[in-house]
Amino acid sequence: MLAEALQRCTGRFVYFSTCSxxxxxxxxxxxxxxxxRMEALIQARGNHLILRLPQVVGNTDNPHTLVNHLVAHIRAAQPLSIWSHAVRCLIDVDHIAAITLRLLDNGLELDRTLDLAPPEAVTLQQLLVLVEETLGQRATYTLVDRGGGATPDPTTFSNYASRVGIDISPGYTRRLLHKYYGADHD
Structure with a gap:
C-alpha cells in the first residue's frame, strides 16, 4: 500500500511513524x-517529511491504544498490569494536525525525519493516576518490574506549539486526558 502511495505522490510525502x-x-x-522499513522506503524516494509520534490520543474506539486500554479496564473494574519503570509521552491528534500543517506551510526543508512530541513525559504509574483522576474511578492493578519508553525530542513540538495556540505548560497530559475522557466529554 505504501509503495503504491509513494508512486502516485507527485509532491512531498508525509508519513507518521513512531518514536518506538x-x-x-x-x-x-x-x-x-x-x-x-517503511521509513527507509520513504527516505529512498526523497521529498518527504517523516514525523515520529509518541502515544496518540484522540476520539477513537480502538481498544488497542494505551489510554483506551487503561480507561476500559478502569471503567470495567478489571485488573491491570503496569510496568513500574516505563515512561510514555502522549500527544493530542489535533496538535499533530495543527503542527504538521504549519511545518508544511513554513516550507520546512526537504527530507526530514523529526520527533513530534510534547515536552512532558510521564511514568505509567503517573499516567494511571491521571486517568483515575480524570474518570473519578480507582484502578485495580499490579506492578510489573519492567520499564522502557523512548524520550522523544520535544524541540519541533515546542518550537511550533505557541504558533498554533497549543499550551505546553506543565499539565499537558492532564489536560489532554480531560479533553477526551473527562466528565464533560461523555
Missing part, C-alpha cells in the same frame, strides 16, 4: 521493525 523505533525496549517488536 528508538526505544530499546520496543525497537525489535514487529511494529517498530515495520515502521523502520
Amino acid at each position: 523505533v528508538t526505544d530499546e525496549d520496543r525497537a525489535t517488536t514487529p511494529y517498530a521493525v515495520h515502521k523502520r
Whole structure:
C-alpha cells in the first residue's frame, strides 16, 4: 500500500511513524521493525517529511491504544498490569494536525525525519493516576518490574506549539486526558 502511495505522490510525502523505533525496549517488536522499513522506503524516494509520534490520543474506539486500554479496564473494574519503570509521552491528534500543517506551510526543508512530541513525559504509574483522576474511578492493578519508553525530542513540538495556540505548560497530559475522557466529554 505504501509503495503504491509513494508512486502516485507527485509532491512531498508525509508519513507518521513512531518514536518506538528508538526505544530499546520496543525497537525489535514487529511494529517498530515495520515502521523502520517503511521509513527507509520513504527516505529512498526523497521529498518527504517523516514525523515520529509518541502515544496518540484522540476520539477513537480502538481498544488497542494505551489510554483506551487503561480507561476500559478502569471503567470495567478489571485488573491491570503496569510496568513500574516505563515512561510514555502522549500527544493530542489535533496538535499533530495543527503542527504538521504549519511545518508544511513554513516550507520546512526537504527530507526530514523529526520527533513530534510534547515536552512532558510521564511514568505509567503517573499516567494511571491521571486517568483515575480524570474518570473519578480507582484502578485495580499490579506492578510489573519492567520499564522502557523512548524520550522523544520535544524541540519541533515546542518550537511550533505557541504558533498554533497549543499550551505546553506543565499539565499537558492532564489536560489532554480531560479533553477526551473527562466528565464533560461523555
